[in-house]
Amino acid sequence: MNADLHHLSGAYAVDALDDAERAAFEQHLAGCSDCRAEVAELSAAAHSLGALTEATPPPSLRASVLSGISQVRPLPPLPADAGAPVTAVPSPGASGPVTPESDAAAPDDVVVPLRRRSRVSTWLAAAAAAAVIAVGGAVWSPWSDDAGTLSPVDQVAAAADAMSVTSTKGQLNAEVAYSRQLGQAAITVAGLPPAPEGKTYQLWFVGADEIARSAGLLTPSEDGRGSMLLDGDPNSAAAVGLTLEPAGGSPAPTTDPLVVLALA
């Protein structure tokens, strides 16, 4: 296990990681049963502090909660294999998929072949329209007004070989910055409304092999902005896509992409 990441278990258990750290740690968690067990224990310990902050909610809240749920259908259980990788490859460039049974060793790299390959072709065609700009060291995002802190995009963009690709669709602005040397990519969005109830935004790396790999879940802030490091290595990807998926994310895209950005 990675000792540095392992030490994030406590901060993760109390939601004290920022979005990029959280995404990185969750990727680590998927493959580290020690950390999963520790997080469960430390979460339970932290939640015991809840005994010190009890407060009685107003009766009106009970009424509105109960009337609220009566209009919402509970989600079905996930299929047995949905929470686990469907197919895994040990490293980028491996020649063939590994059988699901072998993922007991919990790979870092989770890939899911798209059942409808035509959809990915569509993605890549759409992506070709997006402009790629070599930025070599600095990215200026016109919609980023937080100059005081280095966003994940800025961190990646600080790499000497940084590239950036942007796309605008109506209100939605998306920028992916990536570094082949660092093997990292980050996305910044603006004008992305909060996902509807029961939905989440999910990012995908789409390989030239027409395989979509989940690159993490994106939750924009209330003002429609979001920024995060993508899970995975852009070196094995031809494009990055963003879709709306059921809460918790999907093993493969289930809707047409809101935006697709081709990586040069």
Add this chain to the structure above:
Amino acid sequence: MMGDMTASFPGASAPGEEAASLAATAVSAATASGRATASGQVLADLLRRCSRGDEAAFAELYDATSRRLFGLVLRIVRDHAMSEEVTQEVYLDVWRTSARFDPSRGSALSWLMTIAHRTAVDRVRSSESSRRRDDTHAATHQDVDFDTTAEAAQASLEAQRVRRALATLTDAQRAAVELAYLGGYTHTEVARLLDLPLGTAKTRIRDGLIRLRDTLGVPA
């Protein structure tokens, strides 16, 4: 997120009606005695019934846990109206995703509190206004001084147990854990608030939680 709260339900068989009504009785008793928490099994059974659309089970779940969840949300969010909004969002989420509670990954209460904590923290961070930032100094002092919290909790035996366990932490560990968990601050912010070198706050938080865990002997 994907691997956490939305884990697949491991094909457990449904409990019989008998078990369900037993659960209801136990929760009523727990509620009547004024305790916020019912036994883990009771809550897990209620969640399972929720996943099948049982609104009565959900009402029982709400009654058994709302003081605990609302109190935590209020502590983090502070604004009363927004806390109600967040609590409603949390319970809606609980109802919607109840089939995805996985008892092999932790207790039902821990699952509920995880959703409540995450939602509250996400809310304060996304709607983070200059107001709260300006307020940071005052917040620090409130949070670090544990004696100012929840008067009502004093009465609870469980609260006393938790207080005693907290007292076994070093001052530095306790301050870091409280700012992170009850204040909703990131470890980077905690480091700044406590004048710690960057990177040490996460270690303090973890060490503090480990001590808390070992003292309380809490099962995951």
